[in-house]
Amino acid sequence: MKDAMSDGPLLELKQVEKRFDLDQGFLETIKMRNGKVIREKRSVHAVNNVSLKVDRGEALCVVGESGCGKSTVARLIAGLLKPNAGEIHYDGTRIDNQSRRSMIPLRKKMQMIFQNPYASLNSRMNIQQALEEPVRYHNPGFGRGEVRDKVAEVMRSVGVDPSWSARYPHEFSGGQRQRIAIARALTVDPEFIIADEPISALDVSIQAQVLNLMLEAKDQRGLTYLFITHDLSVVQHFGTRVAVLYLGSVCELADTATLFENPKHPYTRALLSAVPQLKDDRPNHIRLKGEIPTPINLPQGCPFQSRCAYANDRCLAEQPRPVQQPDGSMVACHAVEEDRMVD
Incomplete structure (x- = not known):
């Protein structure tokens, strides 16, 4: 059975949704609207109908602006959050509905590297203790x-001298701490690593x-990555x-080379136009206009409609579906589907 599954994706998200309720108690749901008392429960729609596959040995990068749901997707996959709808499958087995105890064997296969190396290491443990803990467990x-x-x-293997093991996290720089955090993830020989903006808190000189x-760890250990970032130059x-x-919502999904050579969604084009390029043939920076919608009150149609130069009546009324x-x-875009994009 295991061999039959091994041909499929290592990770698969099927129409996953996640909402965070803003109004917890009964009194918080009572609102005044046009002179009338109504009951309204508000939620932040952080992840909306996301479907993704991650194949063995690849590095799938998830990009977007701050607040677009990238880190929420990472935490849903890691089991730190439970989805409100949809399914998450790992190596052919559904994992989003499992108990914490039944997830323990999976923790060895799936590890997470967090954004802030200053907060992800226990300040009361020296490096030896921090790295030994997951190995013993x-x-x-x-x-x-x-x-x-x-x-x-x-x-x-991560370039940290073992003679430093008696030191504490505050004795290391940010780059050294992130190396130690990577080492901690690798101590249990995982096959899948979720990296949630692992270099955004580091100096540019250390990021590379x-x-x-x-x-190197990917090649030497056969790792698969889900890499969360807002930096498109890193993605490339x-x-x-x-x-x-x-x-x-996923607006575009493509091979890295295809995305950078021929971005199709208006939002992707705007993101890529902001990446500094040495070539002269790149388009000028695209300035997005209009209001940024709030994830509390999502637009009825396309979520990008208020900032899109190609939006029409269909975009305002109907949410686009991903089309190959x-x-x-x-690409999930009516303008692309109807060939209305003008280069």
């Missing part, structure tokens, strides 16, 4: 020497080092495929 049969050898091996380290260097999110393009990319 997931490998109860390991002896003390085996645990120490494993920690030393992983520390060397950490990215290259993650790519790191990703095999890219999913572009806007207000919790001749080059293999998926």
